[in-house]
Each structure stands twice: as structure tokens, then as C-alpha cells.
Amino acid sequence: HEPLFAICGRPNVGKSTLFNKLTETRRSIVGDEPGITRDRIYGEVRWMGRAARIVDTGGMVPDDEALIPSEIHRQARVALDEADVIVMVVDGRTELASPDYDLAKFLLRGGKPVMLAVNKIDTQQMTAAAENYRRLGFKTIFPISSEHSLGIGDLLDAVFEAL
Numbered sequence: 001h002e003p004l005f006a007i008c009g010r011p012n013v014g015k016s017t018l019f020n021k022l023t024e025t026r027r028s029i030v031g032d033e034p035g036i037t038r039d040r041i042y043g044e045v046r047w048m049g050r051a052a053r054i055v056d057t058g059g060m061v062p063d064d065e066a067l068i069p070s071e072i073h074r075q076a077r078v079a080l081d082e083a084d085v086i087v088m089v090v091d092g093r094t095e096l097a098s099p100d101y102d103l104a105k106f107l108l109r110g111g112k113p114v115m116l117a118v119n120k121i122d123t124q125q126m127t128a129a130a131e132n133y134r135r136l137g138f139k140t141i142f143p144i145s146s147e148h149s150l151g152i153g154d155l156l157d158a159v160f161e162a163l
């Protein structure tokens with residue numbers, strides 16, 4: 001079957017924006033149960049003649065619960081169980097907080113290829129700021145701007161390389 005990669009991260013870091021950019025879809029509604037995300041969480045990414053499925057695991061957890069440790073672990077477990085490669089996304093404009101460290105630690109212990117995307121790095125001048133996020137412990141970090149389509153190609157190269 002087609003390989004799968006997962007996007008993880010706390011609310012508001014830009015997971016849905018990245019998902020939509022990678023799948024070239026508009027946000028589309030999957031269900032209207034209260035408290036359940038309305039974002040689409042599965043999609044398909046094509047890159048350099050290859051294809052992979054993608055899942056936004058953040059979309060499985062309601063935003064107001066996504067910082068609860070058990071929910072962080074639930075999100076990470078889904079990623080580790082289902083995915084071949086995992087991309088954790090952080091917001092390059094906000095301070096790291098304990099949920100980021102928890103999620104990173106859990107993912108890094110999972111034995112699967114994981115990489116870090118530092119999102120909202122909208123200008124070249126901001127790339128130095130992304131270095132801060134190395135303290136999460138990832139070997140490979142990618143400064144990206146999902147909104148302005150910066151760094152996305154390098155990230156996809158690495159993801160498909162690892163799949």
C-alpha cells in the first residue's frame with residue numbers, strides 16, 4: 001500500500017495550512033459532530049513522480065484538548081502506529097512549551113523517522129530563529145512557511161527519502 005506520513009503538533013502551529021498546501025486542497029468538512037475537527041485529516045501528496053498518503057493527527061484531537069498530556073500521547077500514538085514517517089510542526093514565532101517537549105520526546109522514542117518543521121518562518125531573515133528549536137532533540141529541522149510556500153520542497157525531499 002502507499003506509504004503514509006503524519007503531521008503532529010499542538011494547535012495553531014499551522015498543521016492544517018501545511019496539510020492543505022501539500023495536498024493542494026481547500027479545507028473541506030468531514031463531519032459536523034460538535035467538538036470534532038472539521039478539517040480533513042487524510043489526503044494524498046504527490047512529489048517528484050511519487051505519491052504518499054498524509055494524515056493530520058492534530059485534527060483527530062479537539063483543539064481545546066490538544067494540550068492535555070493524554071491527548072498529546074493519543075495523537076503521537078496514532079502517528080507512530082500508522083505512519084512510516086512523522087513530521088512534527090512547531091510555530092517558529094512562539095516559545096517552546098512543555099507540550100512541545102512531551103510530544104517530541106514521545107515521537108523521538110518511537111523508532112520511526114521523525115523530522116521537525118519549524119513553521120511561520122516567512123522570511124529569509126527568520127531562518128536563524130529556527131535554530132532555537134534544535135533543543136527539542138531532532139536531528140533534522142526544516143524552517144518552512146506553509147503560507148508562503150517556503151522550504152516545502154526540502155521538507156518533501158526528506159520525507160520521501162525516508163518513506
Ligand code: GDP
Nearest residue numbers: 011012013014015016017119120145146147148
Ligand atoms: P493548526 O491548528 O496547527 O491546524 O493551525 P492552522 O493551519 O489552522 O493555522 C493556525 C494559524 O496560523 C492560521 O491563522 C494560519 O493562517 C497561520 N499560519 C499557518 N501557517 C503559517 C505560516 O507559514 N506563516 C504565518 N505567518 N502564519 C501561518
Ligand code: MG
Nearest residue numbers: 015016039058
Ligand atoms: Mg488544524
